[in-house]
Amino acid sequence: MQVPETFDYERATSVDDALALLAKHGDEARLIAGGHSLLPMMKLRLAVPEVLIDINDIAGLDHIRIEGDEIAIGAMVRHAALKDSALLFEHYQVFRDAESVIADPLVRNRGTIGGSFCQADPAEDLSAVGSALRGSCVITSVEGTRTVPMRDFHQGPYETAVADGEMLTEVRFPIRPGSGSAYEKVERRIGDWAVAAVGAFVQLDGDVVSDVGLGLSAVRAPHYTIPEAEEALRGKPATRENFEVAAQLCHDLCDPTSDQRGPSDYKRHLARELTLRALTRSAARARGEDS
Amino acid sequence: MQVTMTVNGDAVTREIEPRMLLVHFVRDELGLTGTHWGCDTSNCGTCTLWIDGEPVKSCTTLAVMAGGHEVRTVEDLADGANLSPLQQGFMEEHGLQCGFCTPGMMMTAQALLDKQPDPDEATIREAICGNLCRCTGYENIVKAVRWAAEHPAGADSEVSA
Ligand code: FES
Ligand code: FES
Secondary structure, eight states: OOOOOOOEEEEOSSHHHHHHHHHHHGGGEEEESSOTTHHHHHHTTSOOOSEEEEOTTOTTOOOEEEETTEEEEETTOBHHHHHHOHHHHHHOHHHHHHHHTSSOHHHHTTOBHHHHHHHOOTTOHHHHHHHHHTOEEEEEETTEEEEEEHHHHEEETTEESOOTTOEEEEEEEEOOTTEEEEEEEEESSTTOOEEEEEEEEEEEETTEEEEEEEEEESSOOGGGOOHHHHHHHTTSBOOHHHHHHHHHHHHHHOOOOOBTTBOHHHHHHHHHHHHHHHHHHHHHHHTTSOO | OEEEEEETTEEEEEEOOTTOBHHHIIIIISOOTTSOOOOSSSSSOTTEEEETTEEEEGGGSBGGGGTTSEEEOGGGTSBTTBOOHHHHHHHHTTOOSSOSSHHHHHHHHHHHHHHOSSOOHHHHHHHTTTSOOSSSOSHHHHHHHHHHHHOTTOTTOOOOO
């Protein structure tokens, strides 16, 4: 039987309440949302918080809505809601792709986007999506809010820009008219962590890639991305040859390690192949040829 | 600490440690051993129960987190001695062998049927992909759910095509 170390439990009923509790308990406190990353770590005693602050009852962090030229997603939006959201799908098909291969429907009923981002597992799917879309993270503290670009939010494995006394309250993604997006993942069995995965968006201006984003998971790409590959494609015609150049750069510049999920050369191969597939699919969707 | 929640329609209050998992709370504190406890790592799904109408894995939920919420376990499916259509479906179609996965399978499948009364096979398989069965090969489980869909009032009912 796996049993966490003892801790005190507090329940926050508002963001202010959560921040006050964080301030009171200092760095020994951890927020708990869906708990599907934190509780397994606590059971293994890899995480031993002295105080858990439950934020599940906070109202007003579960929105998915358009604000100006961005989509704003509350930190407590569950995976299941991200998968089902028609609004999100209309602008970014990549979320439904990714959410269809994250864990299983039961886990998706609990886990949240905020929890996924804050866990910052190097093999996590939504973080790769966030990096591909170059969104931003709204971090709140008693001093107010600050907005951090997604690629600065993730600072390393299990490390984020969220400091003591702060919490992630919202993630935002720019709306890109004329774009398509996709997520491609290889896992050992359904619901497993990625052996490798790639998310992409492609924005087209006629036949030219006016903008592109790539997010790679589980292949040790810093901040879940390979900017050189994006750079190589931006402003070029959306052809298979050009996609292959970008895919090859992902292959060359990622840095996967061999582990129980596969040898590093296989993961590199996947980085290339999945990048190619994600770009191809994104471009097809941008043209309205694939849903 | 003290926790109060609704379980199968009844309010229950217990004094527990915050680290107690919900699966142990329903089994050991409440004696509701229909909910099974297997992998302990949110993989197998046999611990599936509902919180506020959504099926979740209770080995990865703290009991205190369910405080103030509504929990439903497999014990609540039957109405007294009358098995629910889904439970009948598992009998009719031989949807279990050892029965270890069955409570989780049924709680997941019932949530699906409540949302989608007539799911096709692919939808059923997708819905139960977080519930592992090591005996049946899933064939009969899928048939059991289909049986329930085709007999929404149980054994004496048929849906005309
Ligand atoms: S015991 Fe909860 S998923 Fe296996
Ligand atoms: S019937 Fe034995 S595990 Fe499913």
